Amino acid sequence: MDTDLVVRAQRGDKAAYTLVAAQIADRHLAVARRILRDPDLAEDATQQALLTIWQDLPRLREPARFEAWSYRLLVRACYAEGRKARRWAPNLRMLTIDGPISDVGLSSVIDRDQLERGFRSLSLDHRAVVVLHHYLDLPLDRVAEILGIPVGTAHSRLHHAMRALRAALDADARPAVQEVI
C-alpha cells in the first residue's frame, strides 16, 4: 500500500481514499467471507470496515502500518456481524464451491463439508487466526499484531483451531469404520 495515498486519505482526500479502498476491498471481502462463512454478513462487515477505516484514518498514528490496522478493523467488523447473526437468526448458508477439489488435496466433498462444519464450530477469534495465517499467509507475529493479542495467544488459538479441524476431518472417517465392525 502506498503510504502517500494513505496520508492523503488521512487528510480527507476522498480521491486518495477511493484508490486505497479499491486496492483493499476485494481482499477484505475475501477475508470476511472466510471468517464469517456467509456472503451477506461478509459484505456487511466489509462495507462497515471500509467506512470505519475512512472515519478513523486521521487517528491512525502510523500510516506505514495501514494494512495491519485495516485488517484489524475488518476483523472487528466481522466480530460485530457474527454477534448479530448469533443474536438474531440462525445462519445456515454455505459458501459456494468454486474450482477443482481433487487436485488440491481434498479427498471428497464430504471432507469439505466436514471442514465447513468444523470451522463453523470455532469461535470467531479462532477463525480469524486461521484465515489470517493460512489464507493471507501472514506470520503469527503479524497476526498477533493485527488482532492485538500476544504472539503466544495467536499460537495457542491456531493450535486449538487446527486440532478441532483435524478432529472434524477424522470424525468423518470413524463412523464408517464402526459400521464395518
Added chain:
Amino acid sequence: MTTERDVTRIVRSWLGTDADVSADHILDIVLDELDATPQQRSWWPARSVPEMSTYAKLPIGLAAVAVVAVVGAALMAVRESDGPAATPSPGPTAVPSPSVSTVAPSPIASADPTRPSPSTGAPSAFPIATYSATVGGIAFTFSLDSDWESHPFYRSKSTVGPQGAEAIIFWTTPPSAVDHIPCLDLLGRSVQSGSRTDLGRTIVSVAGTKVVVGPLDTMVGGRAATFVELRVTNQILDNASVCQPGLFYRWPPDDAGGAMWDLTLPDDTVLVWIVDIDEKLLWIQAQTHVTAGPGYEREIRRFVDSIAFT
C-alpha cells in the same frame, strides 16, 4: 488418521478454493456514503516526523518544549485562580461540559487502597474535563483527563498505539445493562439479586485472577461501595471465549474505532467498584494492561474520586 501436515495442507487448499467475488458493488456503496461520513479527527497529528531531517526536527522539538512550558504555566495560573469544578452538563449519555477545569485530587489517607496515595496523586499533564452520564437510571458526573477517548458508555486511553488501548473504564448496572456476565456465570452463583457485598465476595473467586485487594468497604461519591483489585493470571486463557474482551463484562463493539480494548490478558489489573445507590447498584470497572504506566491507574482512581451522584 489425518496427520498435522495433512490438516494444514487441506485447510489451506480449502480456504484457497472458496469462491471469491468482486467487491465493486460494496465499493460503490462505500464511496457514495463518504460525503455523509465525516472523518474523526484526533488531537495527535499523523506521524510525519521520521521523514524530516535531523536539522528540521531540532527546532520543532524546541518549539514543542516551549509550547508545553507555556501551556503548563497557563494551567498553573488557572488552577490558582479557579474555584470548584465546572458545573456538569446534563444528558442521557456521557458528554463533556463546555468548560474545562483542573481538578486536584482530594487529600486521602494513603492507607486506604481504594484511594490514590499522596505519592500518586500528582496533577495530570492534560486538562481535566467534567462529564455527566446516566446508566440504569443512575445519574452521575465525573472528571477525567482529556486524553482519554470518549465512547458512549466507556472511556479508553492509548499512548502506545497504533490502536490498542492500554486502559479502559466502563460503567453499567449489574447484572448487565450492556451484555451478559459470562465469567460470573462460571461461578455458578446468582448475581441477579446479589447485594453489593455479595457481588464483591463473588468476583474475588473468579478463575483466572488473583486478589490484590479486597473486597473492601469504601465510599464513592458519598455512597457505600465495595472495592476489589484483581490481577489477571495465565489461567484466563482457559476461559478465553467467556471472559473477553473485558473481564466480567462484554460490551457492543464501538464502530467508531479509536483506542480499542481487545482482550483481557495475563498481568492485566482489574479494578472494580460496586456502588450502592438507593438499592440500585452501579458497577464501575477499570482495566489496564501491563504496558500502561502507573499514571493510568492514578488517573482512574482520580476519576472514581471525582464521581458525584446527581
